[in-house]
Amino acid sequence: MVLYWTNLAQIRDLVPIHPGRSKAPGSAWAWSLLAYAVREQWSCDLLEIALTAGGKPFFPSRPEMCFSLSHTKTAVLAAVSSFPIGADVEFRRETKPALERRLLKLPHGDLDLFELWTLRESWFKLTGEGDLLSIPFSRENGVIAGPDPVLQCRLYDEIPDCAASVCSLSETPSKKLLYVPPEALCRVAT
Secondary structure: EEEEEHHHHHHOOOEEEOOOOOOOOOHHHHHHHHHHHHHHHHOOOOOOOEEEEOOOOOOOOOOOOOOEEEEEOOEEEEEOHHHHEEEEEEEEOOOHHHHHHOOOOOOOOOOHHHHHHHHHHHHHHHHHOOOOOOOOOOOEEEEEOOOOOOOEEEEOOOOEEEEEEEEOOOOOOOOOOOEEEEHHHEOOOO
């Protein structure tokens, strides 16, 4: 498992090499980062992408090449693995007290709102199961417990002003994220 990220706060007038799959500002950067990750890990170009019935993207010609993407206001995260994986990044921002009460309603140990949010999103991206308000995660004495006893997950605080996490049922998540400069994801000037 390898995790890559880029900083959208540094993009200025750069144009990512791949188009997005949605109108969201980070979508094109996410797909461009995935292309970079695929080239680095599997030495091939970005493959044709299809969606599962639940909407999760995958490579139909190479289902053993698993990935998960996430983007937020200031960052993009791409996780690649030989096993199914879920990844999420969220920009830390002020939230309404009502949202905090709803998200933090279940016991969650010492996880903060955005750590809990990214863990739930990562689990959902991995499995397609659960309600983002109630997927059970908690952390006590540095140990994260989740909805499945074989779940392996990790939180990351390396991305400025963001929380990020990765979940897997098969592989221990990487300890570090690999930074990719936005310029490495752009079209070559002609």
